[in-house]
Structure formats: C-alpha cells, structure tokens
Amino acid sequence: DIQMTQSPSxxxxxxxxxxxxxxxxSQDVNTLVNWFQxxxxxxxxxxxxxxxxxxxxxxxRFSGSGSGxxxxxxxSGLQSEDFGTYYCHQYDRLDTFGPGTKVDLK
Amino acid sequence: EVHLVQSGAVVxxxxxxxxxxxxxxxxxxxxxWHSWVRQVPGKGLEWVGRINPADSSVDYSPSFRGRVTxxxxxxxxxxxxxxxxxxSSDTAMYYCARLGRNWGQGTLVxxxx
Numbered sequence: 001d002i003q004m005t006q007s008p009s010x011x012x013x014x015x016x017x018x019x020x021x022x023x024x025x026s027q028d029v030n031t032l033v034n035w036f037q038x039x040x041x042x043x044x045x046x047x048x049x050x051x052x053x054x055x056x057x058x059x060x061r062f063s064g065s066g067s068g069x070x071x072x073x074x075x076s077g078l079q080s081e082d083f084g085t086y087y088c089h090q091y092d093r094l095d096t097f098g099p100g101t102k103v104d105l106k
Numbered sequence: 107e108v109h110l111v112q113s114g115a116v117v118x119x120x121x122x123x124x125x126x127x128x129x130x131x132x133x134x135x136x137x138x139w140h141s142w143v144r145q146v147p148g149k150g151l152e153w154v155g156r157i158n159p160a161d162s163s164v165d166y167s168p169s170f171r172g173r174v175t176x177x178x179x180x181x182x183x184x185x186x187x188x189x190x191x192x193x194s195s196d197t198a199m200y201y202c203a204r205l206g207r208n209w210g211q212g213t214l215v216x217x218x219x
Contacts, residue, residue, distance in 0.1 A: 001168055036151070036206070038151075043210075043211065094168075096153055097143075098150075100150040100151070
C-alpha cells in the first residue's frame with residue numbers, strides 16, 4: 001500500500017504568516033491527492049482536491065501544488081480560524097492519509 | 107444538498123459485534139463510492155475502506171481487511187460498517203464520507219469491559 005508522509009509534524013505560526021506543509025507519497029499517485037483541515041472535535045473539511053484545485057467555499061489563501069510523489073499545501077496569510085491539523089490523502093490506489101501537521105499559535 | 111447522518115455513539119464489550127450506519131440524503135447514493143474513516147482519540151485519520159452501493163463492490167485497507175465488513179442497502183440509501191468481534195483497540199470515532207467533501211458527523215465506538 002501507498003504510504004504518505006508529512007512534514008513538519010507541527011508548526012507554530014502567527015497570524016499573517018505564510019505556512020507550507022509538505023507531503024510525500026511512497027509511489028507515484030499522479031495528482032490524486034486531497035488536503036483536509038480538521039479542528040479539534042470537528043469533522044475533516046476538504047480544502048484542495050486533485051492536488052491543486054481549491055474546493056468550493058475554501059478560502060483562496062489556501063493553495064495546493066505537486067504531482068507524482070511530492071505535494072505542498074500553502075496557506076498565504078494565516079488567519080486565526082486556520083489553526084488545526086492538516087492531512088494529505090491519496091486516492092490513487094486504496095486511499096491513505098498522511099499522519100497530519102498541526103498548526104498552532106506561536 | 108447532500109447529508110450523511112450516522113448512527114449514535116455506542117459502548118460495547120470486547121468480543122461483541124456491532125453494526126454502525128450512515129444514511130445518505132440528497133441523492134447520488136448509487137453513483138459514488140462511500141468511504142469509512144477511523145480516528146482513534148487524539149490520533150490521525152485512517153482509511154478503513156470504501157463501498158460502491160450500486161453493485162456492493164468493496165475495497166478494504168490492508169489494516170482493516172478481515173476485521174470489518176462494509177455493506178449498503180440502496181432501498182434506504184444507507185451504508186453500514188460491521189465489526190465481528192470488537193477489541194479495545196477498535197475504540198475510535200468512525201466517519202463515513204463521500205468524495206471527501208461530504209462527511210457524516212461521526213460515530214464514537216467505545217469498547218470496554
């Protein structure tokens with residue numbers, strides 16, 4: 001099965017910062033990667049699908065890029081409501097999630 | 107608008123069986139695969155598997171194959187996740203989801219003697 005790794009595992013940032021989260025797949029997954037945000041006690045929320053497509057309703061400060069095995073989620077201008085945990089997820093073959101990146105307040 | 111509504115929280119003893127459900131409204135039940143995702147308290151998301159309600163074809167994560175069974179009833183647009191013999195390690199929140207953009211509210215399963 002395909003393994004997904006994320007870095008960093010956690011990041012402390014301030015409102016207005018640019019935050020970049022990386023995700024690496026153990027095999028080529030083309031662009032079949034989603035990014036999710038989850039807040040404590042909440043349901044995961046889809047932010048980006050197919051590696052770089054912004055989900056309807058997701059703020060434009062979120063952007064995704066990458067293909068093959070390397071993917072990135074960027075938050076351009078962190079807002080207070082963006083704190084939470086972010087997961088990458090591949091759905092090329094038998095889905096898998098990354099371990100998550102926790103974004104908290106510096 | 108699509109809604110996924112899951113059955114309520116449950117407490118079970120080790121060795122007992124359990125079926126949790128996910129009722130889908132808003133259409134498309136037989137058009138899309140529906141997935142199950144596990145989240146152990148304080149931990150990350152784990153993909154359990156998915157079912158295509160149109161023909162009941164299923165895919166399981168290797169980590170869950172043989173331990174759970176997925177099914178669906180198209181007459182009531184509901185997907186099910188069945189556990190044969192629960193273990194304490196099955197204690198978790200279980201979510202159903204469609205295409206990643208529609209999620210149920212989660213079902214908390216607690217297994218304790």
